[in-house]
Amino acid sequence: MAACTSPKETPIDRQALIARNNPHVTVIDSLASLSVGNGEFAFTVDATGLQTFPATYKMGVPLGTQSQWGWHSYDNPQDLKLEEALKEYDFGHGHKELYATQFKEDGRAKDASNWYRINPHRLHLGVIGFELGDEATPEQITDIQQNLDMWKGEINSRFKYQDADYAVKTVCHPHQDMIAAEVESKAHTGICFRFPYPTGGHCDDACNWEANDKHNTTLIDKTEQSVVLKRELDATTYYVTIRWEGKAELKEKSKNYFVLTPQNDKLSFTCTFTPDNTSTEVISVADTQNAAAEYWKAYWTNGAAVDFSACTDPRAKELERRVVLSQYLLGIQCAGSTPPQETGLTYNSWFGKFHLEMIWWHQAQFALWNRAELLDRTLGWYESVEPVAREIARRQGFDGVRWMKMTDPSGTEAPSKVGSFLIWQQPHLIYLAELIYRNNPENKEILEKYGKLVQETADFMFSFATYDTLDGRYILKGAIPAQETLRAAETVNPPFELSYWHFAMQVAQQWRERRGLQRNLQWDEMIDKLSPLAYNEDQLYLAAETATDTYKDIRFTSDHMAVLGSVGILPMNKLIREDYMKNTLHWIWDNWNWGKTWGWDYPMTAMNAARMGEPEKAVGALLMDKRTNTYLINGHNYQDARLRIYLPGNGGLLTAVAMMCAGWDGCTEKNPGFPKDGTWNVRWEGLKPMP
Numbered sequence: 090m091a092a093c094t095s096p097k098e099t100p101i102d103r104q105a106l107i108a109r110n111n112p113h114v115t116v117i118d119s120l121a122s123l124s125v126g127n128g129e130f131a132f133t134v135d136a137t138g139l140q141t142f143p144a145t146y147k148m149g150v151p152l153g154t155q156s157q158w159g160w161h162s163y164d165n166p167q168d169l170k171l172e173e174a175l176k177e178y179d180f181g182h183g184h185k186e187l188y189a190t191q192f193k194e195d196g197r198a199k200d201a202s203n204w205y206r207i208n209p210h211r212l213h214l215g216v217i218g219f220e221l222g223d224e225a226t227p228e229q230i231t232d233i234q235q236n237l238d239m240w241k242g243e244i245n246s247r248f249k250y251q252d253a254d255y256a257v258k259t260v261c262h263p264h265q266d267m268i269a270a271e272v273e274s275k276a277h278t279g280i281c282f283r284f285p286y287p288t289g290g291h292c293d294d295a296c297n298w299e300a301n302d303k304h305n306t307t308l309i310d311k312t313e314q315s316v317v318l319k320r321e322l323d324a325t326t327y328y329v330t331i332r333w334e335g336k337a338e339l340k341e342k343s344k345n346y347f348v349l350t351p352q353n354d355k356l357s358f359t360c361t362f363t364p365d366n367t368s369t370e371v372i373s374v375a376d377t378q379n380a381a382a383e384y385w386k387a388y389w390t391n392g393a394a395v396d397f398s399a400c401t402d403p404r405a406k407e408l409e410r411r412v413v414l415s416q417y418l419l420g421i422q423c424a425g426s427t428p429p430q431e432t433g434l435t436y437n438s439w440f441g442k443f444h445l446e447m448i449w450w451h452q453a454q455f456a457l458w459n460r461a462e463l464l465d466r467t468l469g470w471y472e473s474v475e476p477v478a479r480e481i482a483r484r485q486g487f488d489g490v491r492w493m494k495m496t497d498p499s500g501t502e503a504p505s506k507v508g509s510f511l512i513w514q515q516p517h518l519i520y521l522a523e524l525i526y527r528n529n530p531e532n533k534e535i536l537e538k539y540g541k542l543v544q545e546t547a548d549f550m551f552s553f554a555t556y557d558t559l560d561g562r563y564i565l566k567g568a569i570p571a572q573e574t575l576r577a578a579e580t581v582n583p584p585f586e587l588s589y590w591h592f593a594m595q596v597a598q599q600w601r602e603r604r605g606l607q608r609n610l611q612w613d614e615m616i617d618k619l620s621p622l623a624y625n626e627d628q629l630y631l632a633a634e635t636a637t638d639t640y641k642d643i644r645f646t647s648d649h650m651a652v653l654g655s656v657g658i659l660p661m662n663k664l665i666r667e668d669y670m671k672n673t674l675h676w677i678w679d680n681w682n683w684g685k686t687w688g689w690d691y692p693m694t695a696m697n698a699a700r701m702g703e704p705e706k707a708v709g710a711l712l713m714d715k716r717t718n719t720y721l722i723n724g725h726n727y728q729d730a731r732l733r734i735y736l737p738g739n740g741g742l743l744t745a746v747a748m749m750c751a752g753w754d755g756c757t758e759k760n761p762g763f764p765k766d767g768t769w770n771v772r773w774e775g776l777k778p779m780p
Contacts, residue, residue, distance in 0.1 A: 101396045101774055103389050107240045109398075110413040112722050114235040117142070117227040119149025120733060121722045123237045123244050124435060125259060127384070128424030128463065130156045130266035130362070131434035132217075136233045138246030138257030139270065139280070141218035143296065145227050150725060150733050151294035154214040155434040156266050157425040158364045160441070160497060161287050161325040162208040173201035174504040175484070180567025180577065182555060184486035189504040202504040209497050211430070211441025212322075213285055213295040214362045215329060217268070220279035220348050221250065237723075239417045242385040243378065250276070261421070262377045263384035265369075267361040269377035272351070279350040280358065281342070282331065284320060292438045292731050306345045309366075318347070319366070330369050333358040388420055393458040393775030395746060402768040404712050407720075411711075412746055414724025415739035416458065422736055423451045424463040427470050427498045433736050442497050446514035446571070449521065449658075450689045450737035450744075456524035457747035459775040465525050465535075471518055471542055474500025482549050489548025492518065510569040510577040512553065513586055513651075516593035518546045520780075523596050526603075528777065540604050547597035550590055551612055554619075562620045564634075565590065571651035572632055574644040582634035584622045588655035591619050591662050592780070621664045622655060630655070630665075630673045640676070647685035650677050650694065657696030660753060660780055671701045678706060683715050688726040688738020691718045692745035699749050699762035707749055707762040708769070711742065744779075751776035 114121050117136050124133040133153045135142050140152040175187040176198075191206070192199040235246040246257040253276035260269050272280070285296035286304045303322070306329075310317035315332040316339050331339065336352040349358065357374040372380075397409035422433030428448045432438040448467070455464040471478075471492070477500035478490035485491065492515055493500060494508035502509065522539040529535065554563045569575060570583030594616050598608050623634035630652050631637065632645040639645040656670050674697055691710050698706035712718075718738075719727040726738030749762020750773045763769035 098772065101394045101772060103394050104240055106394060106396055106398075106409075107389055107413060108238075110410045111239055112237045112414070112724070114722065115233050117145065117230060117233070118722070119146045120725075120727070122146055122150045122152060123235070123723055124418075124421055125242055125244060125261035125268065125381075126421030126434060127261055127263045127265075128421060128466070129426060130261065131421050132259070132261055132268045133435050134244060134246070134259055135218075136230060136235050136246065137219055137248060137255070138235065138244055138259045139218045140216045141221060141225075142227050143216055143218070143294065147294050147296075148730070148733075150721070150723065151436040152216065152218075153294065153435045154216065154362070155211055155295075155436075155441075156214060156362060157427050157434075157498070159212040159214050159327065159362070160209040161212050161322050162210075163204075163289060164323055165204060165208075167197070167200060169197065169201040169204045171201065171205050171501065171504075173197050174205055178567075178577075182486065182553070182567060186485040186567070188485070188509045189502045190509055191504055191506045205501065206503050206505070207289050207440055209499075210287055210289050211295065211437050212287055212325070212327075214327070215320075215360075216281070216283045216285070216296070217270075217360060218281055218283075219250075219255075220281040220350075225250070239413070240385060240389060241378075241382040242421075243381060250278075253278075258378070260378050260381040262359075262372065263380055265361060265372075266363065267359055267369075267372070267377065269359045269372075269374040270357070271374055271378075272356045273354060275354050277351050277354070279348040280356070282318075282329070282347045282349070282360070284329075284345040286322060289440070290437065291440060293436065295437045295441065301344045304345065306347070308341065308347075311339075316347075317366070328363045328366050330361045330363070331358060332371065334374060388460075392416070392460045393747070393777075394773065395750060395776070396772040399770040399772060400768060401770075402708075402764075404708070405769070408708075408712060408746075411720045411724065411739075411742055414720070415743050418724050418739055419451065419454065419736065419743070420463070423740065424455070424460075424466060426466060428452075428467055429736060431737060432732065432734050435734055438732060439495060440503075442495050442503055444495050444508070444514075445492050445517065446494060446511055447737045448514070449517045451740040453521060453524060454740050454743035454747060456521070456528055457744060457751070457777045457779065459528075459777065461525050461528035464521060468518070468521055468525065468539070470498070472538075475542065475545070477501065479545070482552075487549050488552040489545040489550075490542070491515065491549050492546070507569055507573055510567075511571075511573075512565070512568040513571045513589060515546060515550055515553075516589045519543050519593040519596050519600075522600075523780065524777075527780075536600065536604050540600060543597050543600045547594055547609075547612065550594060550597075551609075551615055554590065554615055556618075557620075562618050563615050564620050570633065571654065572645070572649045574648045575633055575636065580633045580635055582620050582623060583632065583651065584630055585651040585654040585658075587619060587622060587664055588659050588662060591616060591664055592659045596780075619664060622652075622669075624669050628669045628672050629676055630669055640680075643682065646680065647682040649687060649690055650681055653677065653697040654693050656700050657693060657698075661700065667701070670697070671703075674698060674701055674703070674706070683713070686715070686717050688717050688728060688735045689741035691715075691738070692741035695745040695762065696748055699745075700753070704749070704762050704764045704769075707745070708764065711745060747776045748779045751778045753779040
């Protein structure tokens with residue numbers, strides 16, 4: 090593998106790089122909340138440094154307290170089974186296929202579909218804020234000076250309320266679901282701990298404050314400096330341990346509502362959330378702050394870095410800000426033991442469930458930015474749900490494992506009229522395992538850890554493809570492609586999926602050889618005979634072979650321009666002509682319905698442009714002035730009123746920048762994704778090339 094490398098020069102001052110991009114907040118802004126976290130757990134605060142005004146931020150970037158383990162299901166008195174949400178389809182694979190889908194007609198099938206879409210849903214574990222009273226309003230908070238110190242993982246907040254000064258320091262322990270806060274104020278204001286019932290909503294802050302009769306918070310242990318609270322919500326139980334330093338008293342104000350009141354000008358406390366009642370380690374606030382600082386220093390020091398400070402293009406400063414903030418956000422939101430949801434650990438989208446077609450967008454960047462251990466931490470989850478994925482493939486008549494699309498830690502497939510028919514999540518396991526391997530090819534344990542999953546994933550991919558005896562080629566059909574405006578029953582040979590099948594099956598063969606196995610000759614035949622991408626008379630690639638009206642029908646020029654992912658996310662292959670792909674890039678650039686795109690479409694376009702030798706378009710795509718390419722003061726990628734944050738956009742940005750700097754296999758050009766006009770003197774360290 091040949092990689093572009095940065096020339097020997099003065100090392101990047103990483104602390105200065107991070108410091109100049111620290112967010113600074115001076116007003117109450119519902120889209121400017123800040124978070125601390127560790128990948129397994131995150132805590133989001135308002136301008137007070139705690140969660141004092143959750144209602145104000147509810148429709149902005151909500152003040153979430155979420156974990157990877159915190160899930161809840163409503164009762165199922167009808168004993169609905171997932172099997173009741175299955176519907177039979179015939180997509181011409183020679184057998185009937187059962188899909189977990191959504192039903193319009195009333196009855197048990199519809200009830201089962203709805204129940205398994207909603208359940209389980211992710212919990213908001215509890216709101217921790219200042220007890221300012223019911224009459225307090227955000228407008229009364231003045232003189233706000235709030236700074237997120239990303240080098241330390243620490244939020245420092247100063248403000249005034251009713252002429253009293255407040256200073257708050259907030260951190261998250263790097264290895265526990267624990268926040269630590271240090272509060273200084275002569276007002277001796279209490280800290281409230283309030284616990285909501287879940288909403289079960291598709292996209293919201295997961296806080297139902299009108300259902301106190303449906304859940305309980307019981308004080309089960311108390312000492313002079315601590316309490317343990319037991320939370321019970323239907324069949325779900327978890328525990329909250331609060332410890333404080335100095336003189337303070339905790340009292341129950343009302344059901345599911347407790348207040349810790351300090352007696353001195355300074356109050357330091359920790360709050361730990363656990364799924365069981367095991368004794369938690371006593372860790373001081375100072376030790377938590379030190380542990381967080383050590384963790385984040387290592388995160389920034391050991392990972393890769395990109396410095397845009399020597400660039401003279403006026404857009405470079407903003408691109409650097411997005412890059413640095415995205416690294417922080419993905420480190421706290423998307424580096425856990427299960428795949429992340431699209432809104433991370435901040436608030437619920439799609440009921441808090443995660444989407445496996447998005448894991449590449451969230452986490453491929455970890456391996457490219459020299460943090461492969463964080464990708465490995467998540468990818469191990471696939472082994473735990475392999476039996477579920479195997480059953481999905483079996484019931485549909487295919488070999489191997491078919492990875493679910495929308496799911497939860499158990500791997501249960503959420504019924505969907507779209508998600509259940511996607512296939513582009515399938516090769517992600519192979520691609521991501523390959524990225525981990527490339528970071529440490531001498532470690533044979535990686536081959537053992539993921540070898541079986543790579544094999545089973547490829548087994549499904551081979552059995553899913555259909556051999557067309559008339560034309561002597563393999564085709565892909567019976568799936569909704571990444572461009573979701575196309576229908577499963579009508580779509581043949583979507584371009585991105587064809588290219589991804591070609592790439593992933595080649596990698597799967599390499600894994601067989603690395604493990605001492607013979608190449609699978611049937612796989613080789615399919616690789617050789619996969620259909621080339623379909624194009625029209627203008628030498629533009631189509632959204633699918635069957636989408637002959639691609640450039641006339643708005644269905645085919647909205648949503649994801651997935652055709653560009655065929656080269657960019659993936660390397661050039663024999664199914665594609667470079668000149669036709671460049672034609673397609675130019676047409677999309679000039680004519681696409683950009684108002685109907687998503688945050689990761691911009692880095693996908695940038696990666697395609699970089700491989701097509703068009704660096705001006707690569708940079709232009711990353712910084713295109715469109716609503717869904719907006720990055721808030723906290724670094725979050727804003728989409729619309731529903732999705733105020735969208736982490737696949739952040740992850741895609743980092744993947745694209747890594748590729749634009751370090752290139753790809755066979756690249757010999759320095760910074761191939763940036764213009765060579767002298768305005769983009771981009772410096773970088775530690776990045777890995779893409780395949």
